[in-house]
Amino acid sequence: GEEEVSLGDLNMRLGILTRLDLGTRIYINADRSVPYGEVMAVMNRMRSEGYLKIGLVGLEDEGGAAPAGAGDVATAPPAAAAQDAAE
Incomplete structure (x- = not known):
């Protein structure tokens, strides 16, 4: 969602929101x-x-367009990214 979460509460909130599904895609804004x-x-x-x-x-x-290269950036290690792409 759009709610703020402190770094100390992050792990607990992630677990609740994802129902402990580590495969959940998470976006940071x-x-x-x-x-x-x-x-x-x-x-x-x-x-x-x-x-x-x-x-x-x-x-x-300010013109309303996303900056070049912006968007979903995969941060998984290469092996995990390759496996994800294969699915």
Whole structure:
């Protein structure tokens, strides 16, 4: 959803929302004011719990178009990404 979750509560909320299905695709939305390191900390926390299908939601620029290369970015390790593509 669109609700904020603290890093300390992230694992519990993910477990509840995904019903512990580690194959659930999860999207992260952060505006430009959020430091890169904080976004990476969230993604690393998710990956450490076993969630490997993580995507980034691209921001729209002021003209209304998504920046080049924005959108779903796979963060799974290459072996997992290859397996996911094979399914």
